[in-house]
Amino acid sequence: MTNPYDSVPNPMAPQGQPHPQPAHPQRYAPQPGPQAQTQPQPGSPHEQWRWQQPTSAAAPVGSAPASHHELYPQPERDEGRRPRRRAGAVVAMLAAACLVGGAAGFGAGALVMGQQQPQTQSAPPSSDATGETVSDPQTIADVAAAAGPSVVTVQAVSSNGSGEGSGVAVAAGGYIVTNNHVVTLDGQTADARITVETNDGRLLEAEIVGTDPIVDLAVIKVDAELPVVTFASSDDVRVGDTAIAIGAPLGLSNSVTDGIVSAVDRGLRIASSAAPEGSDQSQQEPFGFWQENGAQGAQEEISIPVVQTDASINPGNSGGALLNASGQLVGVNVAIASMGQGSSTSGSIGIGFAIESSLVQRVVQEIIDTGEASHGLLGATVSDVTDASVGTVGAQVRELSDGGAAASAGLQAGDVITEIDGQRVTGAVDATAQVRSHPAGAEVTVTYLRGGEESEAQVTLGAL
Template identity: 45%
Template structure:
């Protein structure tokens, strides 16, 4: 068995004489360095801070260091070594102990960047890598270009193949039948479509021709057995007693018939014509008392010559005094109109305004335009119809006698107001009239008729026309600043 090796102490060789001369300790020097070694200059001592700074930021008392105590003099509880974040090095860590002394570390050191860098990937002065496109290799560029060309060629080839292999469909396809659905549409009674279906056969278009001139309007059949049709006076007045004038009624089925004027009433803008055609559909006549503001209504007529046109709306006002003066006619009327927002246009004149049950409640006669009420212009949502009670009364008189009679007070007036009260100022009084006999004078202001307030000259005409000729009424007037009541017996006009 071989002997175990005994440990041997290795002694470092003596350094050469040159190294000893350069780095060795001189024999006469007890310390590490020579005492006559030059020393660095002393660091200048900064001047003491101002007293105000010392009071504000200095230690609270001699022997203390770090931050001052809070103004209350009660320092917060210091954490002990048992705390989870309180370590032995807390006194040298400024983020844990506010009383620890501050210290600065070494500045950041960046690796030295060579002046010239080759290749597409370079490093900037902060050690970050950047891609430099100008150094991308030619091989890589050529490979990318080749890939793009290959993809384009494959896509174009596939598209050409698909379009070439798909046959073009024929332009025409004889015997084609399109699909359709047959939903069960339910139209409830009272719907606009149901009303239109009932009323349209009773509404006619009226064509008037005088020489080379012509006009169109509408009418409503009120007696199908005898062929009586009611319309507006201004629709047919131009053809009355004019040689060669023609009036023609065109019905909903497209047939037509010549018509004759039975009678006209310029004071109400109503007229009745007659056709010799049996079996006409007659409109159902309602009553004015059944109409209230807000009721739905439907207007049927031939606006702009378009026969069988149906529009809908509501009753927007009642008893609206409207003065009518038809252009080219002798109409000079003031009516207590039914106002509606159902669209009414020229050509609707004489047509039907019916309620939700299909009953006739008015004859459309005028529309409001920016220039006032009249029959010109287009619908702006304000139309006026003659109430059915007035239509029935005048039409019966025209069919019976060819003319209609109205009540008259015998005055000409205009609307006035004194700022607190409105009325009708009497401009002149007809001699021997009801007003003359009652003692009404010029410059009197009429403010009521039989207890009904009068605020304008139009309201005066409407109030008088509500009474029958020969009826005695009470007229309240203002004269000389005081009011008085007079009794007048209305005349027939």
């Protein structure tokens, strides 16, 4: 049964041709303490691959008013430059790689070393402490020394269990971004007590400013100034750039790993980490995360745009930083792929994912300004193209919502969406992830095929 609101049909359902099965994404939960027993939970029954990181249902993205806690601005895009095309959608279920030793997923954080010239970004007006940018990238040690102090270890404790992940200081005033599944213990609780361990060994109490389960992000705040990381533009991240992950894998704070950017603009579907609205969790289904006490979380799914990397990411890295060669944030680590349920391989297999920095920056700023973030809604049910006669991959429109954004723009059932704002759409998950990355009310250009002819439509997205 499909959801008329930008839903993605079950990829395992027959659609004319067998659907390829990608590696199983997994979120990593925290390593258990001396008295705890970690117990793996089953992944989605419809997928062979597990992602070790929770996912949440896509939501509309909306812009928020400016604040004195303003994040570093995105570098301006060269107007003469063709937007980067998406590498492809990942339709498999992900396992959260965020939490270590507890109920939540591990926060997996990878840093990407870009090969382009470093970009200069101004600090927020009220910032007293800002992270350094490596002016002449030479070694991973340079990046680790410059950006490491901006990365923290995040610990969450509740009556349902405990977990550990990572976080990154993103704005003056003690604001830190992490994964939603870290602070909700993979969706088990909405009232966990949060503690932050800084790079220099301080333990600080933290409060939750706001969460966004739609893209698995959360903002927390401590009463201290921390060095603030700088943001890289997602448009400047290239396949082959060096990637560096900083976080707390298996509870080992301040750990650094490196690799390359394996792919950009992936559409990734993972399990939702939305916290329960009430105290009764008896109807929740297992997430497929490592959980300390066998507790269960919600089994919904979300689609997000990610950067793929082979930098080693393990339980406890969730919410950590993915940096480039200039020490700039290119993503927040969110999930890894594993070899599947029952596999002896439960750690990094060289396929990790980080939420794109441009999306992170927008969502964080909106949460700081208003307490929540918005996400775009297309108002259409889409599916992967399985008919070779169409001649291209894309997202085929199946149904339209009356009065929705797609219908208002003139799209029709049967149209095949191939690009959104110049970025290639390879399938239903990819289309949903791109729509969710925009705020509610954003105007996007949708390129589509109808009867073999290519056309464009200006679509004003609704609000999820």
